[in-house]
Amino acid sequence: MPRLFFAVWPDDTAKARLSAHAVELAQRLGGRPVPAENIHLTLAFLGTVPDERVSEAMAVRVKQPSVALTCDFVGSFRGARVAWAGVEPVPEGLVTLYHLLAAELHVRGFDLEERRFVPHLTLVRKIQQLQARTPVEPIRWVARSVQLMRTELGTGRYARLGGWRLR
Numbered sequence: 001m002p003r004l005f006f007a008v009w010p011d012d013t014a015k016a017r018l019s020a021h022a023v024e025l026a027q028r029l030g031g032r033p034v035p036a037e038n039i040h041l042t043l044a045f046l047g048t049v050p051d052e053r054v055s056e057a058m059a060v061r062v063k064q065p066s067v068a069l070t071c072d073f074v075g076s077f078r079g080a081r082v083a084w085a086g087v088e089p090v091p092e093g094l095v096t097l098y099h100l101l102a103a104e105l106h107v108r109g110f111d112l113e114e115r116r117f118v119p120h121l122t123l124v125r126k127i128q129q130l131q132a133r134t135p136v137e138p139i140r141w142v143a144r145s146v147q148l149m150r151t152e153l154g155t156g157r158y159a160r161l162g163g164w165r166l167r
Helices: 012-029 051-058 092-107
Strands: 003-008 041-048 067-077 082-087 120-125 134-143 145-152 157-165
Touching: 012 067, 012 082, 012 120, 012 134, 041 092, 051 157, 067 092, 067 120
Parallel strands: none
Antiparallel strands: 003 041, 003 145, 067 082, 067 134, 082 120, 145 157
C-alpha cells in the first residue's frame, strides 16, 4: 500500500535557494539535507492508502487561484528532528486551498491528521541540534499547481501520481 500526500512545489529558483539553506543548516545542526528535488510544502498527508483507493485520491480537484508564498524564517521541530523554512504570515489563499482540499478528501472518506496546519518546507532531517526561529532573506515563489505524490519507501524519493493547476 502506497503512502500518499498532496503538496505544492517551489519553482527552480526558490528550490535552489531553499536547498542552499538546507546544506548550511545540515552543516550546523547535523542531519541530512533534503535533496532539492524533494523540497515541498505538504498540504495533506493521507498516509498509507489501499491500492484500490489510489484512483479516488487521483481524482481529487479543488478550484483555487495560484498562491504567492514567502519563506522568510527557518526553525525546527523538536519531536520530528527536522529543520524547516516557514511561511508567515500564512496567505489566506493557502489556508483556503488547505481547507477546500481537506473538505474534498473528507467527503471521499480520507482521514487526515488532526494537527493544526503549519505550512513549512522540510530542509533537514535527523538534526542533532535545534534551530531557533531565525529570519532569513525572503524566498518568494508562486504555487501554481497541487501534486499528488507517492513516497517510494526506503528510497527517499517521491513519484508524482497526479495533480491539477491552480487558476
